[in-house]
Amino acid sequence: MNPGRQIVALVALLVIAGVSLVWYKHQVLGFPLLASESQTLWKIEATLKFDALGGPVTASINLPDAVVGRSDVFTEQMAPGYQFAIVDQDNNSIAQWRHADPPEGAQVLYLRSEIFFNELGPLTEAPAPVPVTPHLIGLEARGFADARQILAAMDLEPAALVETILREINSPQSAWLGLLLRDRSRRADKVQLAADLLAFQGIAARVIRGVELIDRQRGRSARFMLKVWQDNAWQLYDAKSATALPWTKFIEFQQGEQALFEVFGGEKSELSFAVVSEERAAFVNAVENARNHSSWLVDFSIYSLPVAQQSTFKLLLLIPLGALVVVILRNLVGIRTSGTFMPILIALSFLQTSLLPGLMLFLLVVGTGLLVRSYMSRLNLLLVPRIAAVLVFVIILYAAIGIAAHKLGFDWGAKVTFFPMIILSWTIERMSILWDEDGAREVFIQGGGSLVTASVAYLLMNSQTVSDAIFLYPEMLLIVLAIIIAIGSYSGYRLSDLRRFQPMERY
Amino acid sequence: MLGFASPLRLRRMGVVGMNRRNVRYIAPNNARSLYPLVDNKLKTKLLCDEHGIAVPRLLGVCRFQHHLRELDEFLHEHPSFVIKPAKGSGGKGIVVVSSRQGRNFQKPSGEQITIQSIKRHTSNTLSGLYSLGGKPDVAIIEEMVQFTDDFADFSFEGVPDVRVIVYRGYPVMAMMRLSTHASDGKANLHQGAVGVGIDLASGRALQGVQHGHLITHHPDTERRLSELVVPQWSDLLELAARSYEVTGLGYIGADIVIDRARGPLLLELNARPGLAIQMANGKGLEPRVGLAEQRANDYPDGRQESASDRVLYATESIAAL
Ligand SMILES: Nc1ncnc2c1ncn2[C@@H]1O[C@H](COP(=O)(O)OP(=O)(O)O)[C@@H](O)[C@H]1O
Ligand SMILES: [Mg+2]
Numbered sequence: 001m002n003p004g005r006q007i008v009a010l011v012a013l014l015v016i017a018g019v020s021l022v023w024y025k026h027q028v029l030g031f032p033l034l035a036s037e038s039q040t041l042w043k044i045e046a047t048l049k050f051d052a053l054g055g056p057v058t059a060s061i062n063l064p065d066a067v068v069g070r071s072d073v074f075t076e077q078m079a080p081g082y083q084f085a086i087v088d089q090d091n092n093s094i095a096q097w098r099h100a101d102p103p104e105g106a107q108v109l110y111l112r113s114e115i116f117f118n119e120l121g122p123l124t125e126a127p128a129p130v131p132v133t134p135h136l137i138g139l140e141a142r143g144f145a146d147a148r149q150i151l152a153a154m155d156l157e158p159a160a161l162v163e164t165i166l167r168e169i170n171s172p173q174s175a176w177l178g179l180l181l182r183d184r185s186r187r188a189d190k191v192q193l194a195a196d197l198l199a200f201q202g203i204a205a206r207v208i209r210g211v212e213l214i215d216r217q218r219g220r221s222a223r224f225m226l227k228v229w230q231d232n233a234w235q236l237y238d239a240k241s242a243t244a245l246p247w248t249k250f251i252e253f254q255q256g257e258q259a260l261f262e263v264f265g266g267e268k269s270e271l272s273f274a275v276v277s278e279e280r281a282a283f284v285n286a287v288e289n290a291r292n293h294s295s296w297l298v299d300f301s302i303y304s305l306p307v308a309q310q311s312t313f314k315l316l317l318l319i320p321l322g323a324l325v326v327v328i329l330r331n332l333v334g335i336r337t338s339g340t341f342m343p344i345l346i347a348l349s350f351l352q353t354s355l356l357p358g359l360m361l362f363l364l365v366v367g368t369g370l371l372v373r374s375y376m377s378r379l380n381l382l383l384v385p386r387i388a389a390v391l392v393f394v395i396i397l398y399a400a401i402g403i404a405a406h407k408l409g410f411d412w413g414a415k416v417t418f419f420p421m422i423i424l425s426w427t428i429e430r431m432s433i434l435w436d437e438d439g440a441r442e443v444f445i446q447g448g449g450s451l452v453t454a455s456v457a458y459l460l461m462n463s464q465t466v467s468d469a470i471f472l473y474p475e476m477l478l479i480v481l482a483i484i485i486a487i488g489s490y491s492g493y494r495l496s497d498l499r500r501f502q503p504m505e506r507y
Numbered sequence: 508m509l510g511f512a513s514p515l516r517l518r519r520m521g522v523v524g525m526n527r528r529n530v531r532y533i534a535p536n537n538a539r540s541l542y543p544l545v546d547n548k549l550k551t552k553l554l555c556d557e558h559g560i561a562v563p564r565l566l567g568v569c570r571f572q573h574h575l576r577e578l579d580e581f582l583h584e585h586p587s588f589v590i591k592p593a594k595g596s597g598g599k600g601i602v603v604v605s606s607r608q609g610r611n612f613q614k615p616s617g618e619q620i621t622i623q624s625i626k627r628h629t630s631n632t633l634s635g636l637y638s639l640g641g642k643p644d645v646a647i648i649e650e651m652v653q654f655t656d657d658f659a660d661f662s663f664e665g666v667p668d669v670r671v672i673v674y675r676g677y678p679v680m681a682m683m684r685l686s687t688h689a690s691d692g693k694a695n696l697h698q699g700a701v702g703v704g705i706d707l708a709s710g711r712a713l714q715g716v717q718h719g720h721l722i723t724h725h726p727d728t729e730r731r732l733s734e735l736v737v738p739q740w741s742d743l744l745e746l747a748a749r750s751y752e753v754t755g756l757g758y759i760g761a762d763i764v765i766d767r768a769r770g771p772l773l774l775e776l777n778a779r780p781g782l783a784i785q786m787a788n789g790k791g792l793e794p795r796v797g798l799a800e801q802r803a804n805d806y807p808d809g810r811q812e813s814a815s816d817r818v819l820y821a822t823e824s825i826a827a828l
Binding site: 380498 | 520
């Protein structure tokens with residue numbers, strides 16, 4: 001294959017690889033397209049309090065069942081002296097604490113989880129749940145029969161039916177449930193009554209208990225809700241307000257006969273919940289999720305590094321963008337710079353200092369450096385000692401700027417240290433030679449070119465969208481590489497050619 | 508368009524831009540391994556000498572800092588000489604001394620310099636001040652070229668040289684570079700030297716350009732540029748053409764000066780010659796390079812025409828484009 005064809009093939013290959021990896025991560029692993037997309041992360045803390053009676057203690061909390069489209073990440077538990085384990089019992093996860101001999105008196109156990117929702121589909125179950133009617137005798141049977149009659153007379157849609165029943169069990173002096181409600185003072189029993197009534201109407205319903213997802217709550221006890229089988233999926237109803245709720249508002253910890261929590265060897269046990277929500281970049285959740293599913297794309301990526309190292313790499317990943325800017329400005333626009341990749345280093349410094357202070361500091365250091373260097377050229381020093389002298393001077397200048405700025409109350413002065421001093425010393429040296437050999441004009445052209453290039457590179461690298469995107473999809477570097485290679489074989493005019501040869505049009 | 512040429516029109520004129528030069532002409536024709544031959548003027552010189560290509564005579568080479576001590580004594584025998592960095596470019600670090608004034612040296616402009624400043628200059632050269640990337644270098648001391656009077660009024664304070672672009676051994680375009688007051692005696696076009704396109708067929712001036720604008724007279728000496736004729740033109744072209752065999756580089760710029768006594772001398776070869784020559788000629792390089800390419804391809808298996816036949820082809824066919 002001739003080089004031209006090879007380049008086309010290589011570029012196509014890189015683009016295809018880059019695009020398909022990005023697509024895979026987005027579509028399959030659920031990475032957001034923009035890092036700025038955020039998701040709500042719910043942090044739920046369960047607090048189990050009880051008084052130990054003396055002797056061994058076993059305490060447990062029933063954990064929510066896994067739901068497709070919702071990710072539950074157990075994060076931590078706190079219970080000094082207790083042995084903790086998550087055990088599976090009859091298809092149910094249970095957080096369990098054991099202590100052979102806890103000190104007598106009040107005990108507090110904590111459990112923390114983080115939960116976020118991706119795309120929660122309808123909650124289905126196979127086979128479809130069946131309505132469970134209670135076995136009735138005596139007065140109960142009468143009460144239910146009356147209620148069924150009244151409900152039948154109302155002739156309601158299923159949803160309205162559920163709401164009507166729920167409203168009714170909440171009202172203290174219900175006309176047609178009075179008899180049944182009198183014996184049911186406990187909340188659980190009232191909601192169960194609603195489920196039973198629905199069962200008689202041929203609708204499956206279950207009493208569940210769990211936590212409502214409302215931001216900044218503490219000391220809340222578990223709430224009872226009703227889930228009703230409608231349109232082949234469970235629909236959640238708030239038993240209190242008698243309205244339907246989306247499943248993203250509630251986490252079901254327990255259903256029916258299961259115990260929400262149990263304490264053996266303790267009394268006065270009490271479970272309460274605190275809920276806090278946090279807006280978090282969607283990709284953080286995606287990464288965690290992908291890691292839980294051990295996807296090789298994530299396992300062998302920077303996300304597998306500790307966070308501190310990730311941020312180093314985040315900076316490294318930006319350098320190709322700087323290189324791309326240099327390539328574009330050089331080979332398509334035709335800007336001349338002093339030192340090919342020096343602008344990238346300057347741009348990296350700008351990232352620390354931000355643009356305007358960075359430009360000012362750069363001009364200050366290089367400008368003063370040039371003055372000193374021009375004096376030194378009169379001293380006829382040898383090359384290496386001369387550059388070393390400039391380097392020492394640059395460092396003295398750094399210190400002076402830092403101190404002066406501090407005294408004057410500008411805190412950006414100290415940021416001068418972010419400039420790579422060796423590079424600056426060389427820049428000063430090179431520019432001073434350029435000045436001697438080719439005149440001030442050339443110094444301004446190349447110095448200006450370097451600063452323009454550095455500024456453009458900075459603007460690109462500093463853009464949150466861009467840097468997050470590269471961090472999210474480092475595969476995009478393949479595309480950057482493809483562009484660079486493509487430009488490398490571009491043989492058309494540069495903008496500077498068009499400017500330069502413009503007089504030829506008139507000859 | 509405001510300040511920009513239309514790319515289509517440039518295309519039609521066959522004007523070659525930087526990218527095209529780099530990607531199409533330099534990359535496929537100039538093997539990297541051959542670069543040192545031309546990037547180091549000392550190597551070029553020795554190589555050319557070996558192949559019988561006329562160059563300014565080498566007087567000596569200063570390789571180490573301790574050579575500087577003998578420099579004074581050495582220069583005693585040479586009233587006129589040129590010191591230049593072997594790896595320099597763009598006229599940087601070149602000192603031309605035309606005569607001695609007592610203990611001092613005199614430049615062609617009349618400025619006097621001391622032996623100390625020559626030593627310092629040479630020392631800087633050795634530490635790589637003028638070389639690409641600041642790499643350590645050596646200083647070449649060669650004889651000063653005595654310019655023919657043909658160019659007497661065409662150049663101000665400096666030495667005119669002829670740049671010939673040679674593509675696969677065929678001279679494709681030529682220009683003369685005249686230094687001016689503005690260019691500070693240097694023959695560097697972007698510094699304000701005058702570029703004069705030279706007709707390949709006859710060695711006569713075509714048009715003059717300064718800072719990209721057409722001019723008819725030398726800005727300092729007021730000589731009509733159209734009167735400029737390069738003597739010994741076909742010898743000069745043959746010298747340029749032969750540099751192809753010597754170096755193996757397919758796209759080169761040969762810098763040639765004409766010595767009063769010895770005729771055309773090769774000053775240096777350039778593996779990345781600039782494109783301003785197109786402005787001086789008012790023509791694009793592309794059709795000419797295309798024709799040379801075709802002609803070279805007509806001779807398969809590495810065989811090729813002799814240098815004089817190539818010059819003939821250039822003056823008869825390529826020059827017409
Ligand atoms: N031997 C010499 N005698 C007189 N002038 C010279 C000599 N060598 C170089 N020069 C002058 O210096 C200029 C640049 O020299 P050259 O060898 O082409 O170096 P560069 O690579 O810097 O262009 C020439 O155009 C000429 O004006
Ligand atoms: Mg030259």
